[in-house]
Amino acid sequence: MSVGRETRLSAWIERFAAHFAEEGIPLIGGRILGYLLVCQPVERTAAELSQELEASSGSISTNLKYLVNVGLVTKRTRRGRQAAEYRINEKAWSEFVQRKLKAIASVQTLTDDGMRLLSGDPERAMRLRTVDHLYGWLSEELPALWERKPASPK
Amino acid sequence: MSVGRETRLSAWIERFAAHFAEEGIPLIGGRILGYLLVCQPVERTAAELSQELEASSGSISTNLKYLVNVGLVTKRTRRGRQAAEYRINEKAWSEFVQRKLKAIASVQTLTDDGMRLLSGDPERAMRLRTVDHLYGWLSEELPALWERKPASPK
């Protein structure tokens, strides 16, 4: 007997969460992301997420707050409804990735400062210079790359 | 009275270590990297690092092992010397950064699997598709970008 689609999606969500857990996002946060990417309908309340993902209300609350804060999830409130609805903000994923790339390139400011401290001693600066050049190149190319990024299809 | 160059370099090493600590590299590992980038002479033994960085021999050993493993530091042994010498391997920094970029783009395999699970339901796949396209684009552009990287000057 074959495994149902929903079951396989659950497994996929778990893999998805595991990946981002390695990047420092709490497991439950990753589960929320994965779930909100594929659930139907697209909007869920905190209570629903708590039940679906079998996580405490506290964890859901904390992680939703974090995800809304970084922009990956959008919160919507409606008058006449106490329960807020959360949905994925897939458009923001681009900036999310961009921040990561910037974080990598930002080492350049460090190597740059280091080079300044070693000015006057080119011999000693050689090792740092190699690294500095690498990050300098990245700091130029990554923003340029980003500008070439096509807008996501409607 | 002005602060000596070595003192400022110590502060720089600390900032350097702090940056990589945020990326998951232990503080002491980051200190070793920063120190080996600017020390004179370029090679140091574990004992020297332990003294300079005021870290236990155990921590130095563990972190050196890790850094040698990821290729950022090179270990050299010489006959007639019990103490191994460690030095920065600045050439390897490029691969180090490349691994990070690959890690980011690797989400594409995940989104790809997800898209397959949702095939037959384009409506529901829309959110994931946006994310999948982003990572698909990255997976194409990042390797291409890397090929354009100039060799580091001698």
Add this chain to the structure above:
DNA sequence: CGATGACTTCAGTGTTGACCGAAGGAAAGG
């Protein structure tokens, strides 16, 4: 305005991981 429902906050728990320092073991040299 009390009751209900829905989040948020917070104290407590468990786990993970960095760090230390002592004990162990290999290499050089007397």
Add this chain to the structure above:
DNA sequence: CCTTTCCTTCGGTCAACACTGAAGTCATCG
């Protein structure tokens, strides 16, 4: 071979953090 030096391994400590569940807060509705 015994000593010294150097490194690695390992148990133990400590701090950080994810997670839980209960208490608190706020809005809605009868």
